[in-house]
Amino acid sequence: MKNKILSIISLITIFVPFTMLFVWKPTSPNATTIAIGYCVFIAISFFYALFLFTKIHIRDIYAKIGLIVNALYLIGVLALVVFPRLF
Numbered sequence: 001m002k003n004k005i006l007s008i009i010s011l012i013t014i015f016v017p018f019t020m021l022f023v024w025k026p027t028s029p030n031a032t033t034i035a036i037g038y039c040v041f042i043a044i045s046f047f048y049a050l051f052l053f054t055k056i057h058i059r060d061i062y063a064k065i066g067l068i069v070n071a072l073y074l075i076g077v078l079a080l081v082v083f084p085r086l087f
Contacts, residue, residue, distance in 0.1 A: 003058050010052055010066030013045035017073060039077050046070035 020038050024031060049067040052058045 003056070004060070004062075006052055006056070007058050007060050007062035007066070010045075010049045010070075011062040013041075013048070014066055014069040014073075016045070017042055035081075039081065042070065042073045042077055046074045 017038055020034070024034050024038075028034070045066075049063060049070050052063050053067050
C-alpha cells in the first residue's frame with residue numbers, strides 16, 4: 001500500500017507544471033521567479049521518480065509514467081531555457 005501511494009504521488013507531480021499556464025503572466029515582475037520555481041519543482045519531481053524507480057524498486061505503471069513525463073519536462077527545460085543561455 002505504501003508503494004502504491006508513493007507511485008501515485010509521482011504521477012500527480014506531472015500535472016503541477018500545467019498550473020503555470022494559469023499563474024504565469026509575462027508582464028508580471030515576478031514572472032522569472034515563478035518560472036524558476038516551476039523548473040526547480042520539475043527537477044525535484046524527476047529525481048523523486050528516479051529515486052522510486054532505482055532505489056526503492058517501484059516499477060508499476062504510475063512510477064514509470066511519472067518518471068518518463070518528468071524526464072521529458074526536464075529535457076525540455078534544459079534544452080529550451082538552460083543550454084541556450086550558456087552558449
